[in-house]
């Protein structure tokens with residue numbers, strides 16, 4: 163498998179899960195400003211949607227959409243315990259978290275990435291994200307992981323996206339539940355490896 167990723171982008175979640183589950187894979191960095199890999203391959207030829215993550219399977223097929231890639235990987239290695247089994251209510255709870263992270267949190271950062279976003283739009287985006295953070299923090303005050311007692315692909319995804327608060331100077335101190343939660347994810351060997359390979363930590 164090949165993972166097309168950009169350092170620190172949402173593709174970090176898939177990168178973490180590939181390592182958590184012990185897959186053999188090739189990480190291929192993409193420069194999003196040119197949509198090219200270091201060897202000059204065109205991301206658009208891999209993923210016509212033009213974004214990361216894209217997971218190229220060994221038979222050449224390409225899977226996109228972070229939340230789907232995460233589930234695919236977790237389901238290939240159920241022994242890693244990163245996703246509840248299909249057909250159970252717990253799986254729908256997991257999908258509920260993944261959809262919430264993707265649409266409310268991940269995409270909630272959209273305006274903050276655009277340098278031409280007016281200040282008022284930025285403030286509104288931060289206010290909306292803050293309401294989502296209220297809900298997440300309330301959950302994490304009551305349980306160690308989004309899915310309760312077990313770390314899952316949803317935590318890898320949330321960790322990745324909350325990492326962007328540093329880039330955009332969104333202060334997380336208002337939600338004391340986040341620091342220990344993010345800290346324990348950051349210490350996981352698979353997370354450290356992924357972040358080292360992406361050049362995010364030494």
Ligand SMILES: N[C@@H](CCC(=O)N[C@@H](CS)C(=O)NCC(=O)O)C(=O)O
Nearest residue numbers: 171172173194212213214215227228
């Ligand atoms: N719907 C996609 C969105 C992925 C996405 O937003 N990727 C960003 C990086 S975090 C990207 O590659 N943006 C470049 C672009 O859209 O041109 C998913 O959930 O995987």
